Amino acid sequence: MGSLQYCEHCGNRLCIYRVPLFSSLSEENLHQIASYIQHRSFEKGELLISEGESTDSLVIIHQGVVKAFRYTAAGREQILYLFSEGDFFGEQYLFSNLKATYNVEALSPVKICLLTKSHLHKVLLTHPEVAIKLISELGKRIAQMENTFQSMGIRDVDARVATLLLDFAERYGREAPGGTLINLPISREGMANYLGIARETLSRKLSKFEDDGLIQSLDLKTIQVKDSDSLEDLAGLS
Amino acid sequence: MGSLQYCEHCGNRLCIYRVPLFSSLSEENLHQIASYIQHRSFEKGELLISEGESTDSLVIIHQGVVKAFRYTAAGREQILYLFSEGDFFGEQYLFSNLKATYNVEALSPVKICLLTKSHLHKVLLTHPEVAIKLISELGKRIAQMENTFQSMGIRDVDARVATLLLDFAERYGREAPGGTLINLPISREGMANYLGIARETLSRKLSKFEDDGLIQSLDLKTIQVKDSDSLEDLAGLS
DNA sequence: AAGAATCTGTGATTTAAATCAGATATTTAA
DNA sequence: TTAAATATCTGATTTAAATCACAGATTCTT
Incomplete structure (x- = not known):
């Protein structure tokens, strides 16, 4: 596990400035919340959370990418989410006594910010606008899951792969002359598991x-989108 | 569309008494919120919400069952949710200006309670404990979607059908001598669409x-679970 | 109650993806 | 750097589900 460490660069504040969750707060309130926050770092491959573990904190990704996953009955790894900078998770455990229902693993060096259940509770009770922001973010997350859910329901595998590529282009891509360059956070096997299809x-x-x-594979971790219009057609977003 | 009407049986209060969302409130607070609430009724087959429509209310199901669905690019109806008594939806539109992203249709005679965006906002700002409850409920919803999501990722169709039957047994079943009787809220075609498989x-x-x-089909709308252990094995919950 | 429309079940066939197998490429470790 | 381990690609085959086709059952309508 990563060691507890304070972030000397930002004096414990930088992370919450980056998180949409707290964007509505005043400088003063941010300062107060910042004092509650703990920081941790993880190396690539380390587990942030294991299934069944009890957790008592909201986790905010400050830097890096993590995957949340479970194992299916058949032993296959099913990826549920990829979280990157500014995303948060663990909210479902905050007001229940549920154990973690998935594993979370660092896919790159990762820095996180932790806000414990009791501290967040305090923040929410005294700053209802943060609660509203959190509700709004959860609503967005649900809307996003509904989209994913729908695309899983699509039987056409071409459409699902195209959807994934477009999603990745948006989240992990950077613009370049020949088309968006996607820096893939997961392997082919990971992508296949994310989509619930075979690696082959x-x-x-x-x-x-x-x-x-439509695309060009530059190296195993980099794909360039050459024709996003056709991908969108395939994805059924026309 | 259903006509606006006040519920003479409950004096506008019964619904919020039934909703877990407001269970933490005092009698006095409930009474106040009740005054904000509007009631509507819908016949089976009526649309509560159409995709693209702008909505400004949280909808709480007081009686009946509704389905939330979209159409895939291939024209197939993809069911996202079945909501029944005590469930709520529309939360993602409350603090954003998003249009509805799905259609909602009554599967039986339905009574709903409506709480507008501005009223709910008022409640949340003055009753942070309701906000926390709402966050908690959204967390549960997300956890539930994660399960559904995982079961969609399962390639084994037997497992998915078994999972659906167990889910229905819990939500729409009643205990009986020979095993739980499921009163199916949707047709075979609906179930197939829910699972993203062919009707056949x-x-x-x-x-x-x-x-x-494992089961016995009593009539088209009623299935009896004869051997739930085997169903659970198939579903991979062993 | 009778006919029409809709829904459901099942066989035959097609199709797409899974699996199996082995070659090639890439990354890791010594 | 080189060998070993790991990941990826591609072909051949198998398999499961989709599709097609149609009969039978249910429900809706008048």
Whole structure:
């Protein structure tokens, strides 16, 4: 596990400035909340949380990318989320005594901010506007899950792969002359598990997309989107 | 659309008494909130909300069952949720200006309670404990969606059908001598769409489960669970 | 109650993805 | 740097579900 450490760069404040959750607060309130926050760092591959562990904090990703996953009955790893900078998780355990229902693993060096259940409780009771912001963020998360859910329900695998690529382009991409460069946070196997398809099927789809000129695989961790319009058509967003 | 009408049985209060969301409130506070609430009724088949419509209220189901759905690019109806008594929806539109992202249709005669954006806002600002309750309920909803999400990722269709039957047994079932009787809220086609599989495939799975003695189809709207242990094994909950 | 419309079940066939297998490429570790 | 381990790609085959087709059952309508 990562060691507890205070962030000397930001005096414990930088993270909450970056988090939309707290964007509505005044400088003074931010300062107060910042004093509650703990920081931790994790190396790539380390587990932030294990399934069944009891947790008592809201976790905010300050830097890096993590995956939240479970194992299916068949032993396959099912990725539920990828969280990156500014995202938070653990909210479902804050007002219940549920144990963690998934594992969370660092996919890169990761820095997180922790706000314990009791501290967050205090913040919410004294700052209802933060509660409203949190409700709003949870609403967004639900809306996003509804989209994912719908795309899982799509039987057409081409559409699902296209959707994933577009999603990744938005979240992990940077613009470049020939098209958006996606810096993939997970392996082909990870992507296949995320979509609930076989690794080989994903490879074949990516090869086909490349043959058709929709994408170009620069190296194993980098894909360039050459024709996002066609991807959008495939994804059914036309 | 259903006509606006006040509920003469409960003096506008019964619904919020039933909703876990407001269970932490005092009699006095409940009374205050009750005065904000509007009631509507819908016949089976009526649309409560259409995709793209702008909504400004939290909807609480007082009686009946509704389905929330979208159409896929292929024109298939994808059911996202079934909501019944005590459930609420519309929370994602409360603090954003998003249009409705799904349609909601009554599957039976339905009575709903409406609390507008501005009224709910007022309640949340003055009763932070309701905000915390709402956050908690949204957390539960997310946890539930994660489960659904995982079961969608399962490639084994038997497991998904078994999961659906167990879920329905819990939500729409009543205990009976030979096993839980499920009063199905949706047709075979609806169930198939919910799972993202073909209607015929669902029929075949149900027939197989019946041959194997796991369930018994009493009539088209009623299934009896004869061997829930085996269903749980299939669902991978062992 | 009778006919029409809709829904459901099941066989035959097609199709797409899973699995199996092995080659190739990439990363890690010595 | 080189060998070992890991990840990826691609072809061949199998398998499960989709689709097609139609009969039977249920429900809606008048």
